[in-house]
Amino acid sequence: MATITLGAENFTRTVTDNNIVFVDFWASWCGPCRMFAPVYEKAAGAHPDIVFGKVDTEAEQTLAAAANITSIPTLMAFKGGTLVFSQPGALPAAALEQIITAVRDLDVEAAAAEPKQSA
Numbered sequence: 001m002a003t004i005t006l007g008a009e010n011f012t013r014t015v016t017d018n019n020i021v022f023v024d025f026w027a028s029w030c031g032p033c034r035m036f037a038p039v040y041e042k043a044a045g046a047h048p049d050i051v052f053g054k055v056d057t058e059a060e061q062t063l064a065a066a067a068n069i070t071s072i073p074t075l076m077a078f079k080g081g082t083l084v085f086s087q088p089g090a091l092p093a094a095a096l097e098q099i100i101t102a103v104r105d106l107d108v109e110a111a112a113a114e115p116k117q118s119a
Helices: 011-017 031-046 061-066 093-105 108-113
Strands: 020-026 051-056 074-079 082-088
Touching (some): 011 020, 011 051, 020 093, 031 093, 074 093, 082 093, 082 108
Antiparallel strands (some): 074 082
């Protein structure tokens, strides 16, 4: 499956209507974003059961601000409508695959039920 373009009109629906959604926040002028794009596209093709979306932070400034995007590229992962991963920076293919595996294996309900540890 190819990546899909996400914006204010379809972001929430996409995240809540699909089990696993990865979102790449990017901009055309961003060198690391351009380097990460083919890695992300390849992962999208290799995992057709996962939704891979892209948010152009220039076109969707309000959405990027609502997501607290301060550095791009930023990769977010949602499972069951819950944000389970967020990290800025371009990732190599092997690291992206590790994150995909971790998100697949994550039991969101069990993680939410765990008592929070205080620092």
